[in-house]
Amino acid sequence: MKYDQITIALPKGRLLKDAVGFLKEAKIDASETLKETRKLIFNQENFRFILVKPMDVPTYVYYGTADIGIAGKDVIEEKGYDLYEPLDLGFGACRLSVAEPEEIEEPYDLEKLSFIRVATKYPRITDKYFRSKGIHPEIIVLYGSVELAPLVGLSDRIVDLVQTGTTLRANGLREVDTILHSTARLIVNRASLKTRYSIIKPIIDQIKKAL
Amino acid sequence: MGLTEIPKGFKTLLPEEAEKREFILKSIEEVLSLWGYRLISPPTIEYLSTFKVVDDSLEEISFKLVDRFTGKLMAVRADFTPQIARIVASSFKDDEPPFRFFYKGKIFRDVENEREIFQFGFELIGVSEVEADAEIVAVVVNILEKLGLESFQIDIGSSEFVEGALEELEIPDKEKFLQLLSHKDISGIELFLEERNIPDNKRKKIEALLELYGKEDVLYRAYELFENEKSRNAVKKLKEMFSILKSYGFEKKVIFDLSEKRGMEYHTGVTFEVFHPLSGFSLGIGGRYNELLSKFGRNLPATGIALNIDTLQSLLEKKGLLKSLEKQDFYIIDLKKELHKAYEVSKLLRGKGYSVARDIVKRDMKSSIEIAFKKGFEKVIILNAEGLAEDECLLFIKENSEPAKKKIKELFEQS
Numbered sequence: 001m002k003y004d005q006i007t008i009a010l011p012k013g014r015l016l017k018d019a020v021g022f023l024k025e026a027k028i029d030a031s032e033t034l035k036e037t038r039k040l041i042f043n044q045e046n047f048r049f050i051l052v053k054p055m056d057v058p059t060y061v062y063y064g065t066a067d068i069g070i071a072g073k074d075v076i077e078e079k080g081y082d083l084y085e086p087l088d089l090g091f092g093a094c095r096l097s098v099a100e101p102e103e104i105e106e107p108y109d110l111e112k113l114s115f116i117r118v119a120t121k122y123p124r125i126t127d128k129y130f131r132s133k134g135i136h137p138e139i140i141v142l143y144g145s146v147e148l149a150p151l152v153g154l155s156d157r158i159v160d161l162v163q164t165g166t167t168l169r170a171n172g173l174r175e176v177d178t179i180l181h182s183t184a185r186l187i188v189n190r191a192s193l194k195t196r197y198s199i200i201k202p203i204i205d206q207i208k209k210a211l
Numbered sequence: 212m213g214l215t216e217i218p219k220g221f222k223t224l225l226p227e228e229a230e231k232r233e234f235i236l237k238s239i240e241e242v243l244s245l246w247g248y249r250l251i252s253p254p255t256i257e258y259l260s261t262f263k264v265v266d267d268s269l270e271e272i273s274f275k276l277v278d279r280f281t282g283k284l285m286a287v288r289a290d291f292t293p294q295i296a297r298i299v300a301s302s303f304k305d306d307e308p309p310f311r312f313f314y315k316g317k318i319f320r321d322v323e324n325e326r327e328i329f330q331f332g333f334e335l336i337g338v339s340e341v342e343a344d345a346e347i348v349a350v351v352v353n354i355l356e357k358l359g360l361e362s363f364q365i366d367i368g369s370s371e372f373v374e375g376a377l378e379e380l381e382i383p384d385k386e387k388f389l390q391l392l393s394h395k396d397i398s399g400i401e402l403f404l405e406e407r408n409i410p411d412n413k414r415k416k417i418e419a420l421l422e423l424y425g426k427e428d429v430l431y432r433a434y435e436l437f438e439n440e441k442s443r444n445a446v447k448k449l450k451e452m453f454s455i456l457k458s459y460g461f462e463k464k465v466i467f468d469l470s471e472k473r474g475m476e477y478h479t480g481v482t483f484e485v486f487h488p489l490s491g492f493s494l495g496i497g498g499r500y501n502e503l504l505s506k507f508g509r510n511l512p513a514t515g516i517a518l519n520i521d522t523l524q525s526l527l528e529k530k531g532l533l534k535s536l537e538k539q540d541f542y543i544i545d546l547k548k549e550l551h552k553a554y555e556v557s558k559l560l561r562g563k564g565y566s567v568a569r570d571i572v573k574r575d576m577k578s579s580i581e582i583a584f585k586k587g588f589e590k591v592i593i594l595n596a597e598g599l600a601e602d603e604c605l606l607f608i609k610e611n612s613e614p615a616k617k618k619i620k621e622l623f624e625q626s
Contacts, residue, residue: 085398087397195486
């Protein structure tokens, strides 16, 4: 492994295009990753890009397999790793919210709840949030289509990512509480920032200038 | 639950890994002896209060049990440093400082992943001068170089500087703020300031504080940025330390980060953290703890560091620096199970300093030979094979090679 090569973990899916755009500002060309191929690793001069699931970006960076990554605040919080997150890139804005069916019998009221049954892809954040309010959460972890859970009686409520709210409304759900506002962040492995300071700091500074 | 199931977070080192670990420990010990440090071996269990008085968080993460003699809570060691402090304050209470001690062993923390961490640490107690901190860095550099590493960086910070800065800025909810700093979480900090209506001039300073990491220039920027005595004092010490390290030729090994507070609650001044580009995690952490010993009744300044041997070992492994480990020399297979002869031959070879093991299991010769080479023995001796005289043996120096007929006494002479 070359010491001057920098590995960047990029999230597949909705954040990828903007992420590549920001890297361009720092004169890093990651456009190859946007082409429809099944490739997961791309080499470009002194950079190596790896395409991973958004939820996995912090993991690759924390273990040092990638030096830098671009990930949503939601997944950074959910993973809870000791990482540096020196830049808020601003795009991919969304919020992690509590939602419930419009016709629920007893509407959401934090003051009155002592127990809550929720389905979510974010068990860690959800658990921490409700316990900090003195509410015991029973968490059902799902990996997709979380909106379905209250419609079929799997849970009373859900904690899920909301961008515009269209999906929620289409499923007869309404947002009742916001746990976290999320945007895409630049994250950096701690050891990488210290040992490859002269390469990584200029990248951070250039992207910062472009913000 | 099967009987082979093991609890989360504890691991076994198999012979090869365990031998490599011993090699690492020995190498480090050699360096520390040269610097005049002496081994100290604290108990595995202490009263919880020994740890708690030093850092509240140690109570939360330590494994606890009740002492049936006193009814007091005891803790399995979750940190060596408070123990060293206690020992110095009691067993050396009338001795003149400085004290130089090193220790090696496991710490246990009841946390999510690794609940057992092998540490090698050393402490220099009784010296308040910056030279002591520079010595710690110099010893770390010596150790890592001896192990064959080159590209490591020692990240130097200062709890004192950050504390001073936070006081000058009159930051409320210090703990929360420190946590945001430790992640260089700029947007989190902006939100924090907004929620607390912190004025703009302070924001600018905080933004500049977040940029206080990098090479030597950090020290100059830091000095200009904060005017309080604590912070300026801290920077002065760091400058002094840097010039000492420069005179040792270590300036390229050092990087500064004054924008965050690392280490334990008891760290009061300079802090160190060791990094290598091929390791995602730090190899060790330490720093100055001038108020710790007074908790045990002896007011002495101190500084030190603990290296994480688990992380260090996996880095050395990755770099291929642990390959040249001792092989085993002779494997003796006695076809007649004439126990006395094999014992005599082994004894003579051992007397010459060779490692010798005997095949005691009953199986055919071919598989015994195969197993011997697989286990890493360099030579195989067959005793009492057909057609051999009383004083002869067969010597295999490679698996599948033709054996050489030898007089037994030749084995000792040639080698």
